[in-house]
Amino acid sequence: MKTSLRSTNKIFRKCNTTLQSLYNLGFDLILDGKKTIESRFTKIRCAPYGKIDTGDVVYLKESGGPVKGQFTVCKVETYTDLTSEMRHEINRRYHRHIFVDPQFQGFWEKWSASKYATLIHVDNVSAYKKPIPFPKKDGRAWVLLDKPLSFPEH
Numbered sequence: 715m716k717t718s719l720r721s722t723n724k725i726f727r728k729c730n731t732t733l734q735s736l737y738n739l740g741f742d743l744i745l746d747g748k749k750t751i752e753s754r755f756t757k758i759r760c761a762p763y764g765k766i767d768t769g770d771v772v773y774l775k776e777s778g779g780p781v782k783g784q785f786t787v788c789k790v791e792t793y794t795d796l797t798s799e800m801r802h803e804i805n806r807r808y809h810r811h812i813f814v815d816p817q818f819q820g821f822w823e824k825w826s827a828s829k830y831a832t833l834i835h836v837d838n839v840s841a842y843k844k845p846i847p848f849p850k851k852d853g854r855a856w857v858l859l860d861k862p863l864s865f866p867e868h
Contacts, residue, residue: 722860741774745841749813752834753804754856755796755825761856763832768791772834773848773863780845781863788837798828804831811835 743749752772754762766787774783793800804817805822812833814821850857 751811754832754852755828785836789835791833793831815820824858
């Protein structure tokens with residue numbers, strides 16, 4: 715699998731794994747196949763912007779909990795210097811795939827000041843039969859790994 719992942723401190727090449735923390739709803743929607751694009755809007759350049767590529771494996775970690783599954787990235791779209799028109803176009807084209815929870819009123823307004831966007835197209839989703847503990851103490855939603863996680867058979 716081809717990758718080109720970078721962290722702010724060190725460059726990792728030939729790495730194909732990322733750990734993503736999700737809240738329960740986002741996690742379930744990806745596993746159920748309803749959410750086929752994971753979107754990240756940020757004010758600054760930070761993971762996953764510019765750090766994830768087609769073919770990368772993304773481990774799905776429940777926020778505050780274990781790793782429960784994974785997917786393969788089949789396409790990545792990045793946007794720089796977002797304008798309201800660009801956000802509107804992303805919403806128009808991908809709203810159904812991003813699957814914004816109807817209960818999350820103001821999703822697009824919340825990200826109105828964002829300058830960067832990453833749209834990660836999801837493929838080959840698999841849920842683990844047994845969740846795998848993974849200690850993570852910081853608040854980062856995306857963690858770039860320098861090697862694949864080694865898990866017991868899932």
